[in-house]
Amino acid sequence: MLSWLKRIAMACWRPVRRYARMSKDEILNDDDDSATPDSLLWSRDLEKHSFGEFSFAVVQANEVIEDHSQVETGRDATFIGVYDGHGGPDAARFISDHLFLNLMRHAKERGTISEDIIRSAFSATEDGFLTLVRRSCGIKPLIAAVGSCCLVGVIWRGMLYVANLGDSRAVIGSLGRSSNVVAEQLTRDHNASMEEVRQELKSLHPDDSHIVVMKRGVWRIKGIIQGIARKLVKTALNVAARKREMRYDDLKKVDRGVRRFFHDDTTVVVIFIDHELLGNSTSAPEMSVRGFNDTVGPSNFNILQGIDENARSTI
Template identity: 60%
Template structure:
């Protein structure tokens, strides 16, 4: 324990020593930051960036492109990477299967893709919990966006966020948040939980200045977190981090996504999909103004770097110093961050441009064929 605390203390003090000998490394690449500066999708271009803070990256993410549709997924895991990785491997495939079976993409199709992914992960937990009991405490937020036939479908669990940049009447850029944060820090979420659990005085608890559900977790909706959904996945009470004040009588978390549909309008210029690591340091309006005022190429990386600069400033250090803090310890300065910026070029909507069907996975830098071809006959 002492050596672990010493490492943290060293990480906090080390930047002061570095500051004296740093000179012009501000433009050096961050070894924990991955990006794709610009790619093409069916309705324009996109930019993609991820920065790691945890010992194991818990954010997983993907962009799927095809001639008639675009898919973006941001999956912010907690407790480990297993749930976010599972979503990345399965949710899009469920969506394509259901779209083919129903002959369309709709809110119900998206909702059912989330449900199938949740069922699949809970089945995985059931198969493996005897070997790895704490897999029952692993979960993930899940943010998905689909652009198809000029319509945007957004579905969300947790506190990742989708924001659209729109031109206002004076040609200024205006941020509009498309998702609701499912986080106990929000008064409306606490009220919702209390109304759903009127006989549970511990449904939300203020612990060390932070509102948490059952005193444990901040997000109220997720994929996974099986021990907070079904009694069969209860964790041994000898593990204090996941100890419930009383046995689970009914689910306290849900995998029911918030979904919105929007017919894209000429004034809708771009979308920002990001895990909460970004929004801890940038407001919606700050983010859209950065995107609107800067070149497209590398814009997701620019947003991540701006957030990292702000995280460093809060600790009275420079980003140049923060970059030298190793993963794991770096989590004490900022969270994993994933950002996808999707530009909407309205002249391309519905044009069926010759866009390659590609699947791009964030950070692992894996590019392969996508399954979007199943939409061709719809």
């Protein structure tokens, strides 16, 4: 939930080179395209970023999609954000509109990107949303019950930064010695199924005896449930269909809203890191891609160009 943003539970940073063992050519192609189209599935095939390529896929389940997501590419940096909204799309949309801009503003002021800069951007985004809630709750009271998970990845000067709040997950894969793909979870999930999270919520909200609720055998906060990208989404949908003893083609015919009883809104972004591009100057388009809306526009990453050039001149 957004109220956790000032107490961000995890930000990890590691050299990208450690993970640069994989390219898109080493991944199996997705040839399992069914003849039946799925109007609620959106995907974007491979696009360039500074250190390789990325793919994007989103599937809608709710009447109004609550997931928002973005990929921002620049000459020397890449930003990925996935925001799993709950209770409505307002919080996730706000994060998508403001978090990256806050990050760029703080990065420009401090002359770099770091763990502290990412924390500051999260905090500024939370403060902005809480201000919006205070101003709007009189005419739109339900906005006070809206929240969002927030998963962010930033590649900057050969370093990978990952920050997570909620139960979204970042996983990185590399080729092991036997050429098998080895997956490593980079983030720790935060949800009400964890005792430490329930205790933290209770301590933060001592006057709310219903801050965490057991509902249908699952712990929930306030009783509310908390290229390759397309293939992963379709795999998840196949699992959802099998649980209801359905075929995937049958699931695709279920309307949005009703489909929410079968699966949640789902967003997957896959970033390929090309080992040969690390340390080399490569031209990548500066663009901003928003998931499901299928909007592409210019990115504000150009703010960082002066920062990067100044840093190089002082090295």
